[in-house]
Amino acid sequence: MASQLAKPPTRDEADQNSNPSIVPGASLLLALRLASRPILLIGGGLVASQRLYFLLESDAHITLISPSPLNPSIQHRIDDPSTSSQITWLNRPYIGRKDEVKVSDFDLVMTAIDDNDLSKEVCDLCREEKVMVNVADIPPQCDFYFGAQLRRGPLQILISTGGMGPRAGAMIRDIVLEALPPNIEEAVEGVGLLRADLRKRAPGVGGKLGQERMDWMKETCDVWGLAKMEKFRDQELRNNILDQGWDNRTIIGPKELNLVGQSWYKHFSDLISSDWSSGLGGFGFGVAVTSVGILLVFRYRR
Ligand SMILES: C[C@@]1(CC(=O)O)C2=NC(=C\c3[nH]c(c(CCC(=O)O)c3CC(=O)O)Cc3[nH]c(c(CC(=O)O)c3CCC(=O)O)/C=C3\N/C(=C\2)[C@@H](CCC(=O)O)[C@]3(C)CC(=O)O)/[C@H]1CCC(=O)O
Ligand SMILES: NC(=O)c1ccc[n+]([C@@H]2O[C@H](COP(=O)([O-])OP(=O)(O)OC[C@H]3O[C@@H](n4cnc5c(N)ncnc54)[C@H](O)[C@@H]3O)[C@@H](O)[C@H]2O)c1
Incomplete structure (x- = not known):
């Protein structure tokens, strides 16, 4: 029988009271920061x-x-x-x-x-x-x-078989490699840039602001999803969701982005093309955004 997934407590109260049993014998998986050491x-x-x-x-x-x-x-x-x-x-x-x-x-x-x-x-x-x-x-x-490793820029994954079979570890690493979405590196880079910009607007460690920052970041990640996080590499888009989202303590997902006055057509076409799951639904949404955009552009011109 497969053993349980490692599941430490989360902020979720139900989780905190579930107290899963400890399965000993694991290695502590860490990411050592060794610069100049x-x-x-x-x-x-x-x-x-x-x-x-x-x-x-x-x-x-x-x-x-x-x-x-x-x-x-x-x-x-x-x-x-x-x-x-x-x-x-x-x-x-x-x-x-x-x-x-x-x-x-x-x-x-x-x-x-x-x-x-x-x-x-x-x-x-x-x-x-x-x-x-x-x-x-x-x-x-x-x-x-050591373990079988893979690196895509800032993303690093290590497979350990606890000494059981290093060759098997390397084979499992290759399965993970195959399964990773092609733009995963860009997604991780994008979210890193957004977090850095957010920290410039809301600096400091801990406290109420720290909690707000974490909650906002978590929800923003969830609403954009991994597939679209690569969009965060666009400075204009980051400014947009920080101006409209963070500054108003609300969450701006791809659907809420107000693209008026921006290079909205570029964003619109990018968003459609990068959505791994949406096909015609995305097209429908795109038409809606275009119509709203055109209407608003007309209003602005008056
Ligand atoms: C992952 C990888 C990372 C790396 O070393 O960088 C790694 N071994 C790799 C390859 C490899 N090593 C061996 C073979 C020959 C086939 C075979 O024996 O299976 C192959 C296959 C090959 O060469 O393709 C021989 C071997 N290795 C160990 C023993 C001793 C023993 O098991 O008792 C023996 C038998 C010696 C003998 O028979 O005399 C022990 C260790 N090897 C580990 C890591 C640690 C556990 C990792 C884990 O938990 O999964 C651990 C415990 C300690 C350590 O060295 O850190 C790297 C693949 C990376 C990649 O391909 O990307
Ligand atoms: N974990 C793994 O992935 C893995 C895989 C294969 C082999 N190994 C083991 O790792 C060891 C090294 O493997 P290898 O293929 O690199 O061997 P190798 O024979 O190619 O290299 C051994 C090296 O150690 C050096 N050396 C020997 N005595 C030394 C000393 N006193 N001081 C400094 N250097 C010294 C030699 O000059 C040589 O450069 C072996 O014991 C082998 O069994 C581990």
Whole structure:
């Protein structure tokens, strides 16, 4: 039988009283923000090159210890001026406890070496110093696991099988990739821009304003839906729903947008073409908007 979905309490009162049972054994899935943080990577083969790739994308600073020759992809990142400043390469083997490089100077430690005894020593050292460690391929020596990843700009998804089957994880990742709508990256970017503009109008943390901001954002997301959120990338449209919506503490969905005096035709045609579900219904709505628009344009001209 399938186990339950993870469902922590929400603001919904019914949810708060349901107290679903705790199913132990999960990993805590987090999105680590590592910009400029010191990470120690030991090893210079293929697996280390994969670790390095993800660390570079997260803007970390990596101290890499491994004798040459390195995996060509690692050598490339060290030579490439766009990434070289993020890497300090020590061209020598790591020697464990007696090494002058101390694990306690790092936020995370990763090893990808073909030496099990040394890997175990690194793991022991890290646990003594309470530094989180990943020893590639040796689950008992991992405080965190890697997973199959996909990235579409700001959107990141990680599939973990809890160590059961990394290959299966990669296959599940490919299913997710196939299922994602084509404009998902633009949708996430759009909502990010709207949130940033909203914060400029309503700055600060917490309090009544913070709650209003969150409620408005939640409802605006719900009424626009993922399919149309890419429209938020348009500055004029964002101004519109903030002027008419946020400033009046009301929700402006695609249907309520007052497009008069704006480049309304562009918005109108975009809205129709991007709606994944509406066909003729959208056309009907479009005709209505056009008629109202024309009527109002006439009124303005008088
Ligand atoms: C997801 C991915 C991320 C990455 O490493 O970047 C990843 N392994 C990947 C591939 C892969 N690894 C292995 C194979 C060969 C086929 C096979 O054995 O299945 C393949 C397939 C291939 O190469 O295609 C061998 C292997 N791996 C581990 C063991 C030990 C064990 O299971 O006991 C053994 C057996 C060693 C042996 O038999 O001697 C252990 C771990 N591997 C993990 C992650 C963590 C759990 C992830 C999870 O919870 O799902 C964990 C626990 C620790 C860690 O290393 O973090 C990456 C795919 C990314 C992608 O394709 O996008
Ligand atoms: N989790 C995964 O996805 C996964 C997949 C395949 C293999 N692995 C495991 O990861 C490890 C590395 O795999 P690989 O394919 O990159 O191996 P590899 O043999 O290509 O690379 C090993 C690297 O470690 C370096 N090295 C060895 N001793 C060192 C030391 N004392 N100090 C610094 N560097 C040292 C070597 O110079 C080499 O660059 C292996 O143990 C392998 O079993 C993990």
